[in-house]
Amino acid sequence: MTLGEKILALRTQKEMSQEELAAALEVSRQSVSKWETNQSVPDLDKIIRLADLFGVTVDQLVREGERPEPPEPPEPRVVYVAEGRRGLTRPQMVGVCLEVLGGILLLLGVAGLGAVAAVIGAALMILGLPLLLARKHPWLILGWLAVGLSLLVFNPYISVAPWGPVMGLRYLYYYLAVPELHYSVYLLAAAIGIGRGLLVLLLLFGTWRAWRRGRRRQEPESEQKP
Secondary structure, three states: OOHHHHHHHHHHHOOOOHHHHHHHHOOOHHHHHHHHOOOOOOOHHHHHHHHHHHOOOHHHHHOOOOOOOOOOOOOOOOOOOOOOOOOOOHHHHHHHHHHHHHHHHHHHHHHHHOHHHHHHHHHHHHHHHHHHHOOOOHHHHHHHHHHHHHHHHHOOOOOOOOOOHHHHHHHHHHHHHOHHHOOHHHHHHHHHHHHHHHHHHHHHHHHHHHHHHHHHHHHHHHHHOO
16 A cells, blocks of 8 residues: 555544544645645655554554565574694604603713714604694604704715615615625615615605695685785
């Protein structure tokens, strides 16, 4: 129903004439007639007085059609806050063990056990640091430190190429095929060269994979930048 139709229906329901309604609102009968025929719209103060006179709300008087239902409130979102992991991670526990063992060997070496024990203890403490402190890729850092320390510790005394496998296999051949060179130092050099070479290859592969993953995580962020 339009506003004019509602005014006409409510006036008829109240058994009021147009003259009586006009007198109650202090307007002319022609104004009431124009309202009811939708030729004009009463002012806001007149609409309020009409609502009070007919005993309805302004919304009921003015609104056309049914009042829409209020929208349903959105479902509450449940946010789970993950608590920080307590205690040490596995790499950190390994790092603690290396630090404790290295510290004991270092103290024993200084106390008189020998320089070799002190050097091994210091090396273990250095290797344990990335496991304790590094949040990303602690095992890669530990592996590269192990390679570097092996070069510093072994290469001054054993002529093993930094890449290792070729020279290590050659020393293994000397140890097995040449009776005159059947010394334990050749077997040690072969083990160091082959083991370190395989470790370097493994570390190169792991470092490449870590670099690729880091690039993939940064690509969406770079695409959003203007």
